[in-house]
Amino acid sequence: MVTFEDQKSQKFQKRERKPERFGVSLFPCHFSLQFETPRVSYSTEVGREISMASSSSSLSSHGYEIPWVEKFRPTKVKDIVGNADAVSRLQVIARDGNMPNLILAGPPGTGKTTSILALAHELLGPSYKEAVLELNASDDRGIDVVRNKIKMFAQKKVTLPAGRHKVIILDEADSMTSGAQQALRRTMEIYSNSTRFALACNTSSKIIEPIQSRCALVRFSRLSDDEILGRLKFVADSEKVPYVPEGLEAIIFTADGDMRQGLNNLQATYAGFRFVNQENVFKVCDQPHPLHVKNMVRNVIDGRFDDACSGLKQLYDLGYSPTDIITTLFRIIKNYDMAEYLKLEFMKETGFAHMRICDGVGSYLQLCGLLSKFSIACLTAKA
Numbered sequence: 001m002v003t004f005e006d007q008k009s010q011k012f013q014k015r016e017r018k019p020e021r022f023g024v025s026l027f028p029c030h031f032s033l034q035f036e037t038p039r040v041s042y043s044t045e046v047g048r049e050i051s052m053a054s055s056s057s058s059l060s061s062h063g064y065e066i067p068w069v070e071k072f073r074p075t076k077v078k079d080i081v082g083n084a085d086a087v088s089r090l091q092v093i094a095r096d097g098n099m100p101n102l103i104l105a106g107p108p109g110t111g112k113t114t115s116i117l118a119l120a121h122e123l124l125g126p127s128y129k130e131a132v133l134e135l136n137a138s139d140d141r142g143i144d145v146v147r148n149k150i151k152m153f154a155q156k157k158v159t160l161p162a163g164r165h166k167v168i169i170l171d172e173a174d175s176m177t178s179g180a181q182q183a184l185r186r187t188m189e190i191y192s193n194s195t196r197f198a199l200a201c202n203t204s205s206k207i208i209e210p211i212q213s214r215c216a217l218v219r220f221s222r223l224s225d226d227e228i229l230g231r232l233k234f235v236a237d238s239e240k241v242p243y244v245p246e247g248l249e250a251i252i253f254t255a256d257g258d259m260r261q262g263l264n265n266l267q268a269t270y271a272g273f274r275f276v277n278q279e280n281v282f283k284v285c286d287q288p289h290p291l292h293v294k295n296m297v298r299n300v301i302d303g304r305f306d307d308a309c310s311g312l313k314q315l316y317d318l319g320y321s322p323t324d325i326i327t328t329l330f331r332i333i334k335n336y337d338m339a340e341y342l343k344l345e346f347m348k349e350t351g352f353a354h355m356r357i358c359d360g361v362g363s364y365l366q367l368c369g370l371l372s373k374f375s376i377a378c379l380t381a382k383a
Contacts, residue, residue: 067263069260072238074114077091077094078091079118080115081111081227081228081230082259083110083111086218086219090115090118090218093119093123094119094122097164099119100215101199101216102197102215103200103204103212104198104218105201105202105219106202106220106221106222108258109258109259110222110259111220111223116167116171117169120132132169134169135168141170141176141177145180150168153195154190155191165195166194167197167198170197173207174207184197188214197215204217223258223259228252229248229252231263233248235263241276244276244278247281248276250278251265253290254281254287256331268284272284287328288325290328290331293325296308296329300374300375301374312325312364313364316364321362322367325367326354326367326370329350330351330354333347339381345381346377349373353366353369353373
C-alpha cells in the first residue's frame, strides 16, 4: 500500500531529475557546474573569453608607468629645484602658517604649480583633500563659476588646525576672463578670515590691478642648466636610464630652462631608444640640430655665403618651421664665440626676422635675407 508521503517523495524525485536533461541545475547556487550537453557548451567559451578580456584589461591598466614629471614631483617646498629666493619665502610661510593671498608668476615648467601644491600639503596635512579647491585652464572658470563654485567652497565649514586657512588654487589665472577676475575681487575680501587664494600665471600683467594689490607677488625665473642637469641625473639614476653626458646636454639644450620639458624629453628618449645620447634626443625632440645651425653661422662669418644658404635649404627641406630654425639660431648666436659688435648685429637682425615670421612671413626667402644681413654685418665689421 502506497501512502501519501511515498507519493510526495516520488513526485519530488521526478521533479529533481527532470532538469538533468538540460545539464543545468535550477538552483542559482549550483550554476557553476560544468555543462554536459553540447547545446550549451558555447557558454563556457563566452565565459573564458570574458575572463581573458578582463584579465588583459587589468594588465593593461597596471602595465603603463606614470609620467616621470608626476612620479618625481616634489611634495615638500624645500625639495623644489631652482628659484632659491622664491622657495625660501614659501618655506617661511609653510613654517609660520600665515599664508597671504599669492600670485606666482613665471615661465612654464619652473615650479609654480608644484610650489603651491607642496605649500598646501605642508600647511594642511591630512585635511588637504577637503580644504583645497584647485581649478586650472581646463575647467570652466567664467563669472558663474566664481559666483557659485568658488563662493560655495569659501562658505564651506572645514575643521582645520589653529591659524590655518582653506586654499583655492587658480592655475593659469591669466587665462581667466576679465569679468571673472572682477567678480573675484570682493570674494577675496569677504572670506579672508577662512580662505586664501593662490594664483599661478605666466604673465602677471594679465591679472587685473585690484587683484594684484590684494596679493603678494612671487616671481619665478627659468632654471639654470646646472639645476636641470642635477635633477635629470637624479631621475636617470633612480630609473636606471643608460646615458652619456652629451645626451643630457642635448636634453638641457632642448628644455631651455623648462624642467617639465626636460623630464618629458628624457622619458620619451628612454622609451623610444632605451639609451640617451645626443642623436637619439634630437630624433625624439625633432628640433634643428644645433651643430648644423652652428656650421651655418660659421660659414656666414667665414664668407662662404653659398654654403650657409645650402645648409639652410637642407633644414628647410627637412620640414622644420621657420620659427624652429630662427629660435635655434638665436640660441646659437647668443653662445657663439665672436666679436661683441658682430654678435649684437646678428641678434638685432634675428629679432627683426623673428618679428616678421610671427607676422606670417615665414618663407625660405625671409631666412635667406637674414643670412644676407649677417654677411653684410660681417663685411662692415672687417672694413
